[in-house]
Amino acid sequence: MPRLTALPEFNTLKALSAQLAQGNIAQMLATDNHRVADFTMAAAGLSLDFSKQLLNREVVAALLKLGVQAQLKQRAAALLSGKILNTTENRPALHSLLRTPKDAVVNQPTVLADKFQQVIATRAHMQYWAEAVNNKQHRGFTGEAITDVVSIGTGGSDLGPRLVTEALQPFCGDIACHYVANVDPADLQDTLAGLNPATTLFIINSKSFRTQETLSNALGARQWMQGAGASAADLSKHFLATTTNLPAAAEFGIAADNCLPLWDWVGGRYSVWSAVGLSCAIAVGWDHFQQFLDGAAAMDEHFASADIGANMPMILSLLEIWNGNFLGATNHVVLPYDQHLHRLPDFLQQLTMESNGKQVDQCGEALDYHTGPVLWGSAGTMGQHSFHQLLHQGTLACPVDFILPLTSHTDKPEQHRMLVANCLAQSRALMVGRSVEDAHSTLLARGTADPEATRLAPHLAMPGNRPNNMITMDSLTPATLGALLALFEHRTFCSGQLWGINPFDQWGVELGKEIGTDILAELSGDTHDPDLDASSAQLITRWRALQRDTESIDD
């Protein structure tokens, strides 16, 4: 894979970006009657309007050429057909297989047939549990039906299921699903505070069954259950696991029948479609979960078949490259105008920053350009009363993706109309800005006297010309949510390909874990590692003194 700067179209785009830096989005929009139609596309129930990006048709043409030169279509085909694209770990990345429709098996390459059989079997296993819990067939150790599910996991075993359960709240049934992820014992303690052990089901999500956070919380959950009178044999009524480590799960007390598999060809941040999503399937019921898978599969199909110029994930990725590597953006903001999507930025942070926050290429050579940006955001309208000040008037231009379901599941259409109006208004305000002259007239019209209006006008003025995408859907449903997450997955993949990196590994988290193990050993004993830096050593000394104080108070 050639790197980004070695693609022939790179220099063309560099030259265009120098011109476009002076361009005006609002003007380009006003003078080209076909811009909106040509810069809008639909796929899998989603619509993307990128006409408020800082680019013109020449840039779009060059970006599409760049995508051809980076072989995006071939890379997509390689991904979806299970080629080993995760080269540092020698694995394919086959999360798309997790949502492939059951009857699509004939279209799969033979090499995938075995994996697909496992996926189908796991789906059946998930459906069994989703129905057994919802139908109250499955019961706890006192014979009562399950009322609450606590899914324990962290990273990809947490962010995806947590997002999906909240996003699909209008589709949820009677079972309440809770999520525990932090090693801080307060997380589990707070969650269990309102629950009844006899009616609580835990799902332990850990590929290795060794993740520190997950295992320590699982042990706490088991202790809580046993403290309520559950015997060792009763545990199988209250614990499921999603893991590849059956012996460790068995030793913990989880029967093999209660274990659902994971595979090394599914990364944590792509695992919500696997058994890691079981808590969601219980929350929304199997049919809705199947619709969620189908929505993602529809996006996979679009990703595989649409030409680059009509391919929504590819276009979004090329826009990310344009904003980051040509216009200098270091941040990417995601603003879902839907309260139920308030966790989407957290989910996308992992998806994009763990995938593309890298500085060497596939071959391990250092890169001399920026890769993945920082991604952050919040549910609109919350940010309008917070960080939007910086989006509008700060010295950093942060491209924004607005995400807007056009209808509401509530019975308050008037209030939802305000939400829609706010979303459109923010998108427009970022683009049009306000000149000092306009600010001055506005102040005069409001009745501000003139010397004061002149003094204040520069403070009200806004540069505008800040790029944004508008991603809309008629309604937030299981299907459109599935399509939305798959859209961002594929966008992230394409950007990784354009940057020449492997978006499927995460070696950068290793060192922290190793040092953590060493420091935990030191905190648990009373030795001092002479190689430890003085700052860490000072804090360990202080921590130990505090522990002694606490212990002596306890005595």
Add this chain to the structure above:
Amino acid sequence: MPRLTALPEFNTLKALSAQLAQGNIAQMLATDNHRVADFTMAAAGLSLDFSKQLLNREVVAALLKLGVQAQLKQRAAALLSGKILNTTENRPALHSLLRTPKDAVVNQPTVLADKFQQVIATRAHMQYWAEAVNNKQHRGFTGEAITDVVSIGTGGSDLGPRLVTEALQPFCGDIACHYVANVDPADLQDTLAGLNPATTLFIINSKSFRTQETLSNALGARQWMQGAGASAADLSKHFLATTTNLPAAAEFGIAADNCLPLWDWVGGRYSVWSAVGLSCAIAVGWDHFQQFLDGAAAMDEHFASADIGANMPMILSLLEIWNGNFLGATNHVVLPYDQHLHRLPDFLQQLTMESNGKQVDQCGEALDYHTGPVLWGSAGTMGQHSFHQLLHQGTLACPVDFILPLTSHTDKPEQHRMLVANCLAQSRALMVGRSVEDAHSTLLARGTADPEATRLAPHLAMPGNRPNNMITMDSLTPATLGALLALFEHRTFCSGQLWGINPFDQWGVELGKEIGTDILAELSGDTHDPDLDASSAQLITRWRALQRDTESIDD
């Protein structure tokens, strides 16, 4: 006020930053036996260790001179004594007065005496309500005691109280407090779903009593209450308001006795110490809320009295300037290693980005340097399985503030020890990094065969030398939380002074509101504004078509 680049020490620091870009934090730490002691300070129950910043003693000395040249001490005194520092709005910024101890009145300048009397009276009013609700003296329209409080507000009327209530969860009593902020009707609907109108008390926080989000949610709450049988006269048992607009509150149905005042000399993002914090005072009880105020007052006292070199908010601000304007950071990451502080990044986003996301100076002149960075983060250890990959190996260096309470309120010290170990490990890993050679030996030691170890080593390598602060406290209590929030308030103020901007206004949010009003009118009617851009117009057309479809289905 001279601007940052006009301060004499600016060029010295520019030269030093060129040298320091090649410096190595770990090496500086290893070769200077006094670095940790000299780069550590304590105030108001908090400790700051900035020895893992990319700087040396020469830089620190130059930064302190910069602080002197920017007159930080004088500016702090001006702030605390009520000078009109919010020049565009002609107001002082007197949030510190909200926590000034009752018996400190003699030390206040006379000009503040009247304001202080109002503060003391409001505190008494807050205490009355906190006790009346907790003691079950105050009862709902059916005579039942209050079990739940729903605080409705947005921005500063939401983020602060929400954070404080969750952060002090171990100190909370029986009354559950909930927060509703989004204009999306799903926010209110989800919150009310589990509540009983007869035992629910609403607090409507809106200075103007006109904020769209807050008023529409308040109307929804009143409708819900009336739907449950509450008469107009009953509303006073279920609605309090924090507002300056008594007539509007009265018209809504809230008696004057139920209204607590706000003042124009308290900005929304600094208002948690005012009656806007009433929900917190109810949640934790008055004594704890008083301790929260006292903790902040202790930080105010430190801020007012400590020399620049020993002044924690001033040092943190100078470090922000060093990282942003000299080392090129565009982001600032905050990682509280405490689950109860998981909303701190949201709160700090408003505090810092709404304060310092500006591009003109106090006089309205355009600035030619970067001002406030983007702030984001999450509770540790959650981010370790998400965006830490980018922190360690991405192409953007993001300075980090770790925040760590050294003890836990839970009864699981072993698990809390893991949390502490993880925090220390992340701080150290960011600093030390890992060379390709070291990665190679590590892989060999793990049993990876050599050609493979050589191939993988560059992927495991990490640059290190990424700066971070460690802010610790013995325990997260009302007092240390108060000190922590006041610390960040004053840091934000100092940075605003160094950048030459007014951190107390937020003119950048105006245009979006104005356009929002216009678009809402258009959505509510059937006209088309010919001046609207084609992208927004297209979306309005689509939204209207969807509404018609929905209505015809309803018919």
